[in-house]
Amino acid sequence: MAKYLIMNADDLGYSEPVNTGIMEAHSFGTVTSSSLMANMPAFQQAVGWALRTPSLGVGLHFNLTCGTAIAPPECVPSLAGGDGSFSGQRHAWREAEIEVELNHQFNKLVTAGIMPTHLDSHHHIHLEVPPVYAVMKSFAQQRNIPMRLHPWSNDPLRQPLRTDRLIMATYDADDGLTRLLHHIHHLHEGITEIMCHPRYLEDDHPLRIASEAKDGELRALTSPILRYAIRVQRIRLIHFGHLAKVS
Numbered sequence: 001m002a003k004y005l006i007m008n009a010d011d012l013g014y015s016e017p018v019n020t021g022i023m024e025a026h027s028f029g030t031v032t033s034s035s036l037m038a039n040m041p042a043f044q045q046a047v048g049w050a051l052r053t054p055s056l057g058v059g060l061h062f063n064l065t066c067g068t069a070i071a072p073p074e075c076v077p078s079l080a081g082g083d084g085s086f087s088g089q090r091h092a093w094r095e096a097e098i099e100v101e102l103n104h105q106f107n108k109l110v111t112a113g114i115m116p117t118h119l120d121s122h123h124h125i126h127l128e129v130p131p132v133y134a135v136m137k138s139f140a141q142q143r144n145i146p147m148r149l150h151p152w153s154n155d156p157l158r159q160p161l162r163t164d165r166l167i168m169a170t171y172d173a174d175d176g177l178t179r180l181l182h183h184i185h186h187l188h189e190g191i192t193e194i195m196c197h198p199r200y201l202e203d204d205h206p207l208r209i210a211s212e213a214k215d216g217e218l219r220a221l222t223s224p225i226l227r228y229a230i231r232v233q234r235i236r237l238i239h240f241g242h243l244a245k246v247s
Contacts, residue, residue: 021199035061057239059118118240120148172216
């Protein structure tokens with residue numbers, strides 16, 4: 001059985017430095033997929049770049065913890081305050097309102113010309129908040145689109161289309177490339193998603209210096225050593241839009 005890998009970069013649309021890092025990692029040939037935040041400042045830039053880059057799979061990075069809601073605040077009072085800003089009160093979130101906001105964020109991508117290849121979530125809310133998982137699972141099943149694997153779910157009911165494994169880690173420390181290479185050399189047969197966060201550092205970031213604006217994850221993901229290891233291991237890089245064909 002073949003080894004398939006989705007290297008998915010979260011947070012597309014968060015900011016221009018994030019967008020730039022993700023697109024550079026994709027152009028380099030390691031990142032194959034990304035998750036777009038519908039309510040963040042660099043959304044329109046991300047959409048423009050994504051529409052010109054059909055080789056990059058783009059999903060919805062469903063967000064209830066950062067920025068403001070897209071739905072009118074009066075429609076989602078358990079999620080956001082009167083000014084629309086997300087309150088972060090996870091214990092108070094109501095399923096009906098989660099579904100309203102999910103529809104608004106999904107439809108914003110579709111209206112912009114992006115048909116999401118998959119669903120996942122910012123700050124892992126669909127893994128940590130059961131009502132979010134329930135809403136997203138039902139939404140994915142109704143539309144027959146993949147959803148990021150919930151590795152701890154014991155839900156016996158039919159699952160959405162998903163990968164076999166999910167590797168959740170960060171690679172911004174000095175050993176980031178070493179850790180990525182370990183995953184590559186020990187990749188199982190079947191379909192694996194490696195979640196990542198390539199970016200450039202913001203101008204005011206305390207670690208940014210003129211000679212090196214890349215975050216550690218972006219440096220690791222654009223290492224020729226990583227690209228060579230993927231090729232040597234005969235790993236097939238795909239995005240979520242390919243799952244139905246290879247599952």
